Amino acid sequence: MTRIHADISVSLDGFVTGPDPGPENGLGTGGDALHSWAFSDDADDRRVLREGTGRSGAVVLGRRLFDVVDGPGGWDDEVGYGATEVGRPAFVVVTGSPPERVRLADLDWTFVTTGLPDAVAAARRRAEAASAAGGRDLDVVLMGGGATIGSALAAGLVEVLTLHLAPVVLGSGTPLFTGGAPRALVQRSVVPTSTATHLTYDVVRP
Template sequence: MTKVIADITMSLDGYVTGPGADVEHGLGDAEELHEWVFSQDRVDTEILEGATAVSGAVVMGRRLFDTVDGPHGWNETMGYGADQVGTPPFVVVTHSPPSEVRLERDLGMRFTFAAGVSEAIEQARLVAGEGHVVIMGGGDVIAQALDGDLVDELRLHIAPMLLGGGTPLFGRGTRRRYRQAEVRPSTNAIHVTYERVTDPDAAR
């Protein structure tokens, strides 16, 4: 059965980018946040390979799309899943679809656009096949999906650093309960998987 998985890296104090994040500087001044992606040990590699392999379709926000589709974004050797360069269909949450997509033109990737998070997830379900729907970010899109109770599984890659500011993953929202399903430490991060709890008594 297709699951909706929110998958993102964050700092110890809950930020998914540092200050100064924009289209050209996707992580702001916090490139070290994704050190686990680029300086992989065995656990990091297994996490990336496994996550990429089960991604039937991927949802992302417009700011993240503009970053990866920009001139310094994804290419033939670095893309979805880092060096895995996965090519599932992508659905972008935006009210203003672009007239042209570089990644479609140059690399043959597939992009569609949806006006809201719920609509994007439903579009992704239709094309996910036997894989899962993965929401890769940004933080605001994942926060909306969590607040709307649309996420079956939350995967956090916790980098060993405090940023002190930037883009927070969590703000004020609806209270939710999760079950800790897996914890895998690497030399670069702690990879934690949480499952949504629909029956509060089942979490005890």
């Protein structure tokens, strides 16, 4: 069964970027430390990355994050979604207006202009088609940014939440949680490593 799975790295004080993020500095000042685990040689970090990207039937991201990953300093053959760990899932971008051109034209991009619920629905269709073609269950993965995942949680769209809690305090930046209705979580797994604590929760429907 395809599930909607939000997956993001976060600091101890709740930020998913450092201060002053932008197209040329997507993770903000000091924000690179949030993703040290993804480049770690630790066997548990590698397993978490492999399992996380391996379940991806389609990936949802917001426009600001798209502009970072598709920008000149963004993804390439060495750095990208899962890089060597995963094939090429469909990518669905929530945006007010599609870009005029895409640098990463070899990836499968869909731009949805009618809001996050429609983007998640489009991604679910792609993930279910990939599941049928591959003969195994694949999920929709919401990779960010923080505002996109926060909005999805607030709208009740997320079924599973994975946080990669980095041992860093950034002080400011882009917060993951900015208020909204209380949300109950059921803890499913905790994987501690030297670079992060990987936490997975089922999100209880209101």
